[in-house]
Amino acid sequence: MGHLFDDFGRYGQLTALIDGTTGRKLTYTELQRAIVRVGSALWRLGMRKGDVVTLFSENKPEFLIIYLSFAAIGAVISCVSPTYKPGELVNALTHAKAKMLVASTATIEVAKQAAIDAKLNQQDIIVLGEAAGFRPYSALLQDDGKCFPENLDWDPREDLVALPFSSGTTGLPKGVMLSHYNLVANVEQTRTQDVMNYAAGEDVLIGVLPWFHIYGQTCIALAGLKSGVSLVSMPQFSPELFVKIVKEYKVTKLHIAPPIMLFLAQHPLVNGDHFSSVQFIVTAAAPCAANTMTEVRNRLDIPQIRQGYGLTESSPVTHVNPSKNYRYDTVGLAVPNTEFKVVELTTGESLERGSEGEVCVRGPQVMKGYLGNEKATRETIKDGWLLTGDLGFADADGHLIITDRIKELIKxxxxxxxxxxxxxxxxxxxxxxxxxxxxxxxxxxxxxxxxxxxxxxxxxxxxxxxxxxxxxxxxxxxxxxxxxxxxxxxxxxxxxxxxxxxxxxxxxxxxxx
Missing domain, CATH: 3.30.300.30 (ANL, C-terminal domain)
Structure with missing residues (x-):
């Protein structure tokens, strides 16, 4: 992830991270220094390129610091929901063969229970905060940085950086293998002028979407930091805190999911004055009704409200409505260097525009495959095309319209x-x-x-x-x-x-x- 790290020095004293609950701030210089120190400490603890760490925490500045620290030394980060129960966490740890677990003070009790069944020792658990008997994150910050590995032998296309989980139609969730190349490609695809167009020192983003989810990781955290924006963290959605942060920090661009769109359309706490700084909203992760987007547009006078589309298996973004001529009834156009086609369900033959079938995508952001599951990988990626499991069609203008899901996942x-x-x-x-x-x-x-x-x-x-x-x-x-x-x-x-x-x-x- 040197692609991000190299720019932090250039951004210098610009504010990188803000804790939305306390107001604590870190500049890009401080962020870079913290990554070197924590990365060095992790190297001293025996973490090496290819080792897997499970990150089990709500959104907070330390989440991103330790995420980037592990990435910088070549480790693979497997983020999981902070709401996991012990059995779910055990499955995630054992499937990923995690060598280390990072938990927050809010999740440490579940982590403690799961670690026993996953055969992790107490010294293999780092806590973002303080918890008796566990290695505190603050101790890693005391490292002198001298063991930070400067010259790792990278193969961006082959070396993994992220291992999120995606639920299949059968069995337990599957580990999605995302390489450095996958994530860097998607970061750059989403930062283009017609998609996000973030501006260093000007844009402010809010981490209202969970960073354990690939949407929050790529579109908000990684693309934002690469661009020099200020990121304000939220541990979980709270109507009062959300509105307060947007107003106080003058958030400029919002990435949300449909439930928050509904909140913006209906909640009495929301008014246009609070959201006057917002230049656009992008909603994704699930379909959003056109009438809901219209309600938000009319209520808050947001210049742009756009819908996007993607999958964990595609890092995640494949489509976003453009900043000009956007529409509420589609998930938009393919992002740069991404192809898509619609195929007949039984024959796999490509269909003409306007015909409904399975949506398939191809591009540099498509995963390497599912961890330890070659059969599922072969069924999902064919001749370089990712079969999304979603039904849809392309219209005459090249916009993608999603109509249903073939897979039986519940969203x-x-x-x-x-x-x-x-x-x-x-x-x-x-x-x-x-x-x-x-x-x-x-x-x-x-x-x-x-x-x-x-x-x-x-x-x-x-x-x-x-x-x-x-x-x-x-x-x-x-x-x-x-x-x-x-x-x-x-x-x-x-x-x-x-x-x-x-x-x-x-x-x-x-x-x-």
Whole structure:
């Protein structure tokens, strides 16, 4: 990640990071110095190029400092949601073969529990703050920087820098292998004049999207720091803090997800005076209704509101509406050096513009593959094309319109939930014989996980008991907020595949009928 690091000296005394909860600031010079010291300390601790670290924290300046420190010494950073429960964290640690774990004071108790099952020693855990018995981040800052490796043998196209997780349609989330080349390419693709066009010393961004998510990492954190902007961190979304930061620090460009768009359209706390500094809003991670964007535009008088599109597997950005002639009904045009096509579902043949099929993308930002899963990689990348699993079509102007998803992932506020993961967990309850999970449409969240459960003969469990059973084992975004329905059987094909479309159709019919 020297591509970013080399510019920090040039930006010097410009403000790089601001803690949105305390107001503490770091200049680019201070950021660069911290990265050298922390990187040197990590090298002394035995971290080497290719070693994996799991980063388990909410947004804060230290998150980005330690992220960049690991990247600078050639380590691979696997960021996970700070809402993970111990079992989920164990899966992430073991799948990535993490050598080290970085947690915050807010997540250290979960980290402590997971570390035992993942066979991590206490000295392999760094805490961003203070926690008795664990190595504090502050101790790394005391290093003299003399062990910082200056001349690593880099192969940007092959060497990994990030290992985020993407939920598949079956089994547990898969590790997405992103190289330095992938992330640098996407940073530059998003910084172009017609996309983000950040200006050093002028633009202020807010880290309202989680930095563990690739959207927040690439579009806000990495592209922002490469451009010399000021980044204001938020540990989690709070209406009052969000509005306060936008107004106080005069945020210029907003990257958000649809639930925050809905907040901007409806919440009484929001008014145009608070958002007068905002030049544009980009919404992505899930579809956003055109009427919601229109409401925000009319309410706040934002000059531009644009929609974008991408996947974890593409670092993530592949499409964004241009700064001129943007439209609310599309996810925009392909970013520079990116191709896309729409193919017929059964034959894979390319379709003409206007015809609906599976959207495929190709470009330097497309992942190397899934960690330890060659079969899934082969099924997802064919002849250099990434099969997105989304249905859509290209219009006459080259804009991409997404119409549906082929994959059965549930998208809750832009975060992916694999039905199979929840189904597997439900049947571990002693009273449950079978289950199916779908996404129930929801105006605010996009979709809510909803379960259909078959009980074993002569056994009983209430919906509240099952809700609690799941809540104790998964992050909040995976909980069954769409409800639980008890059934005599789950609709399945002759081959035993759950027919989720039948369940979705029934749910929609009940709502409209």
């Amino acid at each position: 809750y506020k832009g975060m992916q939930v694999a039905p199979a993961e929840l189904e597997s967990l439900l049947v571990t309850h002693p009273a449950v014989a079978d289950s199916a999970v779908i996404g129930a449409p929801d105006e605010r969240a996009g979709e809510l996980p909803r379960a259909y459960v078959v009980l074993k003969p002569n056994l009983h469990v209430s919906e509240d008991e099952l809700q609690k059973f799941i809540a104790e084992r998964v992050a909040p975004h995976k909980q069954l907020q769409g409800g639980i329905e008890f059934r005599k059987e789950i609709p399945k094909s002759a081959a035993g595949k759950i027919l989720r479309r039948i369940l979705k159709d029934e749910l929609l019919a009940d709502k409209t009928g």
